[in-house]
Amino acid sequence: MKTKLGLLYGGKSAEHKVSLQTALAVIKALDLEKFDIHPIYINEAGQWIKGPQLMEPAETVKQLEFAAGNETAPAVLAPNVFQKDQQDDAAFDVIFPLLHGPNGEDGTVQGLLELLNLPYVGNGVLASAAGMDKVIMKNIFAQAGLAQVDYVAFIKSEWEKEKEAAYAKVEEELGYPCFVKPANLGSSVGISKCRDRQELETAFAEAFQFDRKIIIEEGVVAREIEVGVLGNDEPKCSVAGEIVPKKDFYDYKAKYEDGETALIIPADLTEEEYQQIKDMAIRAFKALDCSGLVRADFFLTKDGRALINEVNTMPGFTPFSMFPLLWKHTGVEYPQLIERLVQLAKERHAEKQQIKYTF
Numbered sequence: 001m002k003t004k005l006g007l008l009y010g011g012k013s014a015e016h017k018v019s020l021q022t023a024l025a026v027i028k029a030l031d032l033e034k035f036d037i038h039p040i041y042i043n044e045a046g047q048w049i050k051g052p053q054l055m056e057p058a059e060t061v062k063q064l065e066f067a068a069g070n071e072t073a074p075a076v077l078a079p080n081v082f083q084k085d086q087q088d089d090a091a092f093d094v095i096f097p098l099l100h101g102p103n104g105e106d107g108t109v110q111g112l113l114e115l116l117n118l119p120y121v122g123n124g125v126l127a128s129a130a131g132m133d134k135v136i137m138k139n140i141f142a143q144a145g146l147a148q149v150d151y152v153a154f155i156k157s158e159w160e161k162e163k164e165a166a167y168a169k170v171e172e173e174l175g176y177p178c179f180v181k182p183a184n185l186g187s188s189v190g191i192s193k194c195r196d197r198q199e200l201e202t203a204f205a206e207a208f209q210f211d212r213k214i215i216i217e218e219g220v221v222a223r224e225i226e227v228g229v230l231g232n233d234e235p236k237c238s239v240a241g242e243i244v245p246k247k248d249f250y251d252y253k254a255k256y257e258d259g260e261t262a263l264i265i266p267a268d269l270t271e272e273e274y275q276q277i278k279d280m281a282i283r284a285f286k287a288l289d290c291s292g293l294v295r296a297d298f299f300l301t302k303d304g305r306a307l308i309n310e311v312n313t314m315p316g317f318t319p320f321s322m323f324p325l326l327w328k329h330t331g332v333e334y335p336q337l338i339e340r341l342v343q344l345a346k347e348r349h350a351e352k353q354q355i356k357y358t359f
Helices: 016-029 108-115 125-132 134-143 156-161 163-173 197-207 252-256 271-287 322-330 334-352
Strands: 003-010 035-042 048-050 094-097 151-155 178-182 192-194 213-218 223-231 236-245 261-264 292-300 306-312
Touching (some): 003 016, 016 035, 016 334, 094 108, 108 125, 125 306, 134 151, 134 213, 134 271, 151 156, 151 163, 156 163, 156 213, 163 197, 178 197, 192 197, 223 271, 223 306, 223 322, 223 334, 271 292, 292 322, 292 334, 322 334
Parallel strands (some): 003 035, 003 094
Antiparallel strands (some): 035 048, 151 213, 178 192, 178 213, 223 236, 236 261, 292 306
8 A cells, every 4th residue: 555645845944945956856766656745845935835646756846846826736724735635535644844944844844743643754843943953952962971062152132232242252262263053054054164253253144144043163173974863762873974075164055056075985984983973873863852864963083083063853865965875875775765764754653642641
């Protein structure tokens, strides 16, 4: 019996286009003999549009951008998207949120799906929200005893009142170089590397365009290593991969547009280095109470010390994405990876149905 799979993508977010690329890649990889694919598009205005069932894979992103207000793809209220159609015997078996950034990867959509009691791929409300907010995530990692770079954080109103004090704190506690990032955005959007005060001031203004809270991290001389984590209560790690940017750092354009980055898989690590990273990735996964998948990102210093940078609770599935490539080199092909994620979603949902809510 085929699985009725709802693909949720787009979103009112700066990462809208990234989500579309991810959705296209997933659709091309899905086995139509195993899945009935139902696209659910959230346009940049925040309208939810349920498209017709895909009888064949989409070939371009344009085919997934449904226009609102017509009979075949009407715009509806979010919860109504998940109701069964008159001709259907059942609602969706599983929802696959392919949303990146705020209003999708941050626990908001996950909360809606929890209220509707629908199985969904990926992390739950808590892990999604904590993983999206880099400040909260790093605070949790610190509590779990995971080594990481030094960091400070500011909210916009705090910075606007005392800009000079904010810059001075960064210089005193972190120094240069440092990295300024929006706290609640992924895909390297709004990130700047700063080498002096002038660049720092510009970076603050840039990052605050995307979020009310920013984080500034100490710059370190280190290799960038990533691993994929897959599972629920007993997560497993992929082989490690290394990112070697041809620019100063792995920015949005290098990730999604020009491919100006070398991805080395598997990374050239000693067994001790790999085990250190693997163990830390699983500890981070459990500290955030993750489920389904994450990509864990690390810095590896010259003396072989691993520092966790962050985890991404909904890593991209684009042709340039590290997560599926890591699992491919581990022996799990892309279609198998998607099927495993759907199975993990069903298993987690089934477990939740055993919880008693009455006395």
